[in-house]
Amino acid sequence: MIKITLTLKQLLKAGLHLGHQKKRWNPKMSMYLIGIIKDIHIINLEYTIIILKKIIDVIHNIIINKGKILFLINNINDITNIINKISNKHIQVIDGKEIHGIFTNKDLYNYSKSSKLFIPDALFITNMNNYIYTINEANKLRIPIISFVDSNCNPTLITYPIPGNNDSIQSIQFLYNLLNNIILNSIIKENIIFKKSASIYNLI
Numbered sequence: 001m002i003k004i005t006l007t008l009k010q011l012l013k014a015g016l017h018l019g020h021q022k023k024r025w026n027p028k029m030s031m032y033l034i035g036i037i038k039d040i041h042i043i044n045l046e047y048t049i050i051i052l053k054k055i056i057d058v059i060h061n062i063i064i065n066k067g068k069i070l071f072l073i074n075n076i077n078d079i080t081n082i083i084n085k086i087s088n089k090h091i092q093v094i095d096g097k098e099i100h101g102i103f104t105n106k107d108l109y110n111y112s113k114s115s116k117l118f119i120p121d122a123l124f125i126t127n128m129n130n131y132i133y134t135i136n137e138a139n140k141l142r143i144p145i146i147s148f149v150d151s152n153c154n155p156t157l158i159t160y161p162i163p164g165n166n167d168s169i170q171s172i173q174f175l176y177n178l179l180n181n182i183i184l185n186s187i188i189k190e191n192i193i194f195k196k197s198a199s200i201y202n203l204i
Contacts, residue, residue: 019151063186067121
């Protein structure tokens, strides 16, 4: 496994604790909320750290096993510099409007294959409320879903819900920088494991 340090100070600095106005909240998020300040729900970042630590292991295992992750992003311009760092060997990025039937529509999937889309080992979403149809499809196919869940989201639809602000560019950049570190560190370890395996074959 890889070791990446996460602290409450880092998450606070990135603004992950700031939810939406209380009138917009989803009651299913109650366990992840710690209070209200100036009419804004405050997210309990202790839960966020717990989930992020789980996600480090999940993504690491996907990369080590040569799996792939599909990223669904509303506005890639906000994080292009980060996404470009992530090895496209392990990810596919779809930017823009939700595509209905991306996993379950056979005709669409056949078309998608020619565009190098795939059924991923995990699905990553920044703003889940913009991809509810896709989330339902992924759940039917038991594709693990990783997503920010802001105070107006339904975390029960997500396999690995990350309690946090999904509107701030700063918080999104923090998360993608973290993902970048996880993936790159996992690729390094993947290469080490491959070299060790190759050296064993050389002895045969």
